[in-house]
Amino acid sequence: xxxxxxxxxxxxxxxxxxxxxxxxxxxxxxxxxxxxxxxxxxxxxxxxxxxxxxxxxxxxxxxxxxxxxxxxxxxxxxxxxxxxxxxxxxxxxxxxxxxxxxxxxxxxxxxxxxxxxxxxx
Amino acid sequence: xxxxxxxxxxxxxxxxxxxxxxxxxxxxxxxxxxxxxxxxxxxxxxxxxxxxxxxxxxxxxxxxxxxxxxxxxxxxxxxxxxxxxxxxxxxxxxxxxxxxxxxxxxxx
Numbered sequence: 001x002x003x004x005x006x007x008x009x010x011x012x013x014x015x016x017x018x019x020x021x022x023x024x025x026x027x028x029x030x031x032x033x034x035x036x037x038x039x040x041x042x043x044x045x046x047x048x049x050x051x052x053x054x055x056x057x058x059x060x061x062x063x064x065x066x067x068x069x070x071x072x073x074x075x076x077x078x079x080x081x082x083x084x085x086x087x088x089x090x091x092x093x094x095x096x097x098x099x100x101x102x103x104x105x106x107x108x109x110x111x112x113x114x115x116x117x118x119x120x121x
Numbered sequence: 122x123x124x125x126x127x128x129x130x131x132x133x134x135x136x137x138x139x140x141x142x143x144x145x146x147x148x149x150x151x152x153x154x155x156x157x158x159x160x161x162x163x164x165x166x167x168x169x170x171x172x173x174x175x176x177x178x179x180x181x182x183x184x185x186x187x188x189x190x191x192x193x194x195x196x197x198x199x200x201x202x203x204x205x206x207x208x209x210x211x212x213x214x215x216x217x218x219x220x221x222x223x224x225x226x227x228x229x
Binding site for chain 1: 165
């Protein structure tokens with residue numbers, strides 16, 4: 001079955017960077033885009049961006065432009081999300097999610113378990 | 122960006138009752154590119170409805186979606202104990218993809 005397994009919780013200081021991984025299995029890696037979504041404590045869901053696992057093309061939400069980098073490793077079917085210049089407002093659970101039909105801008109039918117990133121001095 | 126407004130913020134109902142959740146978009150969604158998710162604490166969100174009215178795989182038929190343009194509705198015909206959660210709508214018509222603020226369905 002389709003699985004997205006994320007790396008473990010992280011604690012970072014303000015100004016640092018964090019890199020979260022999302023290892024996929026159970027389907028052909030290049031057939032579906034991967035999105036990243038985050039949820040700050042007590043807040044709703046926020047879309048960060050998307051990566052095409054085939055060629056690596058990305059599209060980031062303007063809010064995160066310049067601070068986020070999404071990459072992929074086809075040999076391990078893993079996608080990465082790196083967020084730099086962390087501040088306390090970046091404390092959140094970060095999710096990777098697969099798009100339903102491989103079209104990119106599509107609903108998300110499978111999700112990782114979430115990775116808590118805490119930014120604190 | 123397209124802003125999605127969900128109402129009500131909280132819905133207090135009893136098991137067996139009908140739940141009606143609304144999602145309004147700040148501009149019309151072409152092809153009804155709207156989805157609904159269920160989110161429980163400590164879990165990943167779960168896709169319920171996509172393309173405004175199509176049920177995702179494995180979703181019980183007590184969940185249904187309707188609407189087009191700027192007004193969309195998620196209906197849960199008879200609430201089961203496991204249905205008490207937060208529900209989000211999402212548009213995937215235009216980048217950036219956006220979510221509504223959520224509706225919490227709580228036990229009355």
